[in-house]
Amino acid sequence: MKTSAPRNALYAQSGGVTAVINASACGVIETALKARRQIGRIYAGRDGIVGALTEDLIDVSAESAATIRALRHTPAGAFGSARFKLKGLDKNRAEYERLIEVFKAHDIGYFFYNGGNDSMDTALKVSQIGAQLGYPVTCIGVPKTVDNDLPHTDCCPGFGSVAKYIAISTLEGALDVASMARTSTKVFVLEVMGRHAGWIAAAGGLAGRKAGEPPHIILFPEIPFQKEAFLARVKQCVTDYGYCVVVVSEGAKYPDGTFLAEAGTKDAFGHTQLGGVGPVVANMVREALGYKYHWAVADYLQRAARHIASKVDVEQAYAVGKAAVEYAVKGMHAVMPAIKRTSSKPYRWKIVPVPLADVANVEKKVPREFITADGFGITPTCRRYLEPLIAGEDYPPYEGGLPKYLRLKGKPVRRRLKTAFKI
């Protein structure tokens, strides 16, 4: 194995995509292109790790500088992502060995894996198996998740932009309901993502700055749902303000751990019902209180909303990509560039390395002190944490009324292995 000659790099996206994951790709690629002495060609896995396993690689080095630059303002996964978790080493060693085989065939010495908790675990295992098989690969994790649930980083790239989108959507939707409430809709429910962590729901809380301003109720996965208390609060809001705005996390649960959404999927007769937690909550309000309601489910729109991305988020996404390559060429290994906040007002942050072993498979939830005593709102501490993350706008270029997003074809790298791999 050559040690002094440049070796190639592989970049792969993993899990649910975000509005700024391509900005991280941009940071990785632009920085790697400058590291000519250490890094040769830059490849990307088509559809993430699946492309790596099946030797379906894209030659990123073949793209123009303008194309690489356009990644910065393009949402979703430009190279394709995958929901594909490598099993434990004991359960499926073949997958790891195959990866190393592909790496060897293409002289890949650097692996940048852009994902969430699971992916940090995978990156760690790849680095371990590479060492065991006598093919050392520099593995660096690049953090990404709209859920903001990675530990050891102040926030996760992707989250700030969803937070901004949800805060703005809550603000706008609330103005709509407020203007119609006297004769029409009184309760508006917005369902947001976040799985088991209520960070995105908390961001909805940024829409209201003064007491009584919407959203009036936030339902967090961290706070067991109390139906009676919730309905009483809805009623109180309609009485006091004329209307009520509710932001509900898809992960909201009853005290017994059942998801509210799950409860809505079957009725007493076992019939499948439609809809997520948004309509479930709205229907609950209608049945108990009879108010006219509307509900929205932002779904993918929230995590793909590059048109209203947070400037801070775009910068951080780029910065972790850039730092990943800088760490790699410095000889660092099995780390993830994390965001460290050094000041909230004014907001200051820097990038620091964190061992992958510390990040893998840990989930960071919204701490209790970020949620008001009644469980329905965010505290000033939470607001202080969240506000800097949605700061600034970073508008994409437009053409004919629509954002000019990159649609990357991607030049395939010629296959070198004779064996196919079935995923």
Place this chain on the structure above:
Amino acid sequence: MKTSAPRNALYAQSGGVTAVINASACGVIETALKARRQIGRIYAGRDGIVGALTEDLIDVSAESAATIRALRHTPAGAFGSARFKLKGLDKNRAEYERLIEVFKAHDIGYFFYNGGNDSMDTALKVSQIGAQLGYPVTCIGVPKTVDNDLPHTDCCPGFGSVAKYIAISTLEGALDVASMARTSTKVFVLEVMGRHAGWIAAAGGLAGRKAGEPPHIILFPEIPFQKEAFLARVKQCVTDYGYCVVVVSEGAKYPDGTFLAEAGTKDAFGHTQLGGVGPVVANMVREALGYKYHWAVADYLQRAARHIASKVDVEQAYAVGKAAVEYAVKGMHAVMPAIKRTSSKPYRWKIVPVPLADVANVEKKVPREFITADGFGITPTCRRYLEPLIAGEDYPPYEGGLPKYLRLKGKPVRRRLKTAFKI
């Protein structure tokens, strides 16, 4: 009655609000403030016509120029709107008489009613009853509706911004699904507004410019839903492109006229089910084809999305407000300023008066030639019509990461009538 002295003006918002209805208010108010010789004080009905009937008026003349200017970039109804249709003259003459009584008490000689079809009808009736009761009021309709279903105007203020939001959301959501489709979600369904007219659904079609680009299927209210043909098309898309993006109008119907959404509200046992047409369609796909799906319901978010309003739409909304006052002071009566397109490429338009009698209670649907032969897409003619309407961005000012929208308290006008009016 004084004829040469200035008389006061009343402005009222009606029906579902939009991202730019306040831009029309801004046009009305700024223009009226300049018409000092004809127009005295400018009032707004709090919650639209309900405020007029209950003598709950806001003194807009008391607001600062900066506040009036901020209306232009603030979504929803700053003065409040109402879903309150005045009954026919024969059925409820008392309401019209009450209106005239309030007008008389406040020397209101100009009535600007900002709404859709129903409101144009109301404005017309008010002008007729005023004349009958010997209290002539200059009634001008100001068009507004996200549904774009008013006749005799090329488009309706409010529509362009929803169209832009839905086109962008479709584009962004589609990029998300495309990047995940190999191992995850294959079908994404976006439910949009529009009632019986498919204009907003058609706007989703702008997201794709080339053959095969999403959205792959649009379900219009104008085209009776054929389940088998729809499912076959979904399957074909997943086979050909790896995924399928569907935009469905809330008004999509079966050939017998039943709404798809309605069909989903009760099961065979009469149990209420949750959700709109989006989840109904997504569930249909899952049951028949088994694909993993996601669905989004934009609901109020789409019509309140001032953060990504169409510049053309904002300009037209302001222009119809301005023209309404210009018509009024010129002595025109019972008309609505309409938008007339004089050229599509380059896009040119002007404002022309249309008699309220021609507009009232007529609904303009998407013509058949705007929809492809298979019923699932938009034609080049439709694209030519829609594209100019989403052109340009008109970003609101931001503060701390959020748009700085106006929250108008509104100085109440002192009541002059002794009688209350119960709505």
